[in-house]
Amino acid sequence: GAGVSQTPSNKVTEKGKYVELRCDPISGHTALYWYRQSLGQGPEFLIYFQGTGAADDSGLPNDRFFAVRPEGSVSTLKIQRTERGDSAVYLCASSLTNTDTQYFGPGTRLTVL
Amino acid sequence: KQEVTQIPAALSVPEGENLVLNCSFTDSAIYNLQWFRQDPGKGLTSLLLIQSSQREQTSGRLNASLDKSSGRSTLYIAASQPGDSATYLCAVNNQAGTALIFGKGTTLSVSS
Numbered sequence: 536g537a538g539v540s541q542t543p544s545n546k547v548t549e550k551g552k553y554v555e556l557r558c559d560p561i562s563g564h565t566a567l568y569w570y571r572q573s574l575g576q577g578p579e580f581l582i583y584f585q586g587t588g589a590a591d592d593s594g595l596p597n598d599r600f601f602a603v604r605p606e607g608s609v610s611t612l613k614i615q616r617t618e619r620g621d622s623a624v625y626l627c628a629s630s631l632t633n634t635d636t637q638y639f640g641p642g643t644r645l646t647v648l
Numbered sequence: 649k650q651e652v653t654q655i656p657a658a659l660s661v662p663e664g665e666n667l668v669l670n671c672s673f674t675d676s677a678i679y680n681l682q683w684f685r686q687d688p689g690k691g692l693t694s695l696l697l698i699q700s701s702q703r704e705q706t707s708g709r710l711n712a713s714l715d716k717s718s719g720r721s722t723l724y725i726a727a728s729q730p731g732d733s734a735t736y737l738c739a740v741n742n743q744a745g746t747a748l749i750f751g752k753g754t755t756l757s758v759s760s
Contacts, residue, residue, distance in 0.1 A: 637694065
């Protein structure tokens with residue numbers, strides 16, 4: 536079956552702009568996660584959704600970052616007033632429940648100029 | 649705050665060798681532990697998941713162990729192949745089961 540998909544695969548933007556990153560989880564997976572990965576580092580947790588609600592958003596670095604999952608399937612990560620330090624690969628993962636194996640998408644590489 | 653450390657950071661071995669990758673974590677209150685593989689420029693592929701109540705899991709040439717009380721896990725790869733070359737990441741699921749905390753990974757290179 537289809538895995539986790541993320542669009543776009545690459546996004547280049549200018550400092551101060553707004554960006555949206557999209558994640559399509561595996562069908563039927565109730566748990567959805569966003570992580571970001573910088574070069575040479577492991578992924579860093581951002582936010583976890585159980586269904587439509589953000590059950591844990593403790594990893595969001597500041598209030599410029601926001602994520603939604605309005606129908607309990609597709610999720611969008613939104614970043615306002617982007618900064619050069621936001622440049623990273625943003626990974627999305629989904630799992631059947633929050634204690635099952637997490638399956639990752641290919642990521643969106645965000646570059647802020 | 650949970651911290652995950654992976655040793656070594658990089659490893660080069662000849663084809664056919666058996667090898668062990670190490671992972672340690674500071675807080676033993678975990679829900680489970682997962683090992684992932686990441687190829688350059690790609691997403692993560694799950695290899696094994698060990699629940700906190702389990703001691704080990706096996707899949708093909710891979711065997712992962714977990715000693716929760718001492719905060720350690722190992723990934724054993726038998727009869728390594730060039731196709732095993734990748735970065736291997738260890739991650740612990742926090743006690744609430746809401747987030748994976750990752751190590752920085754071990755980059756493995758297997759030469760033919």
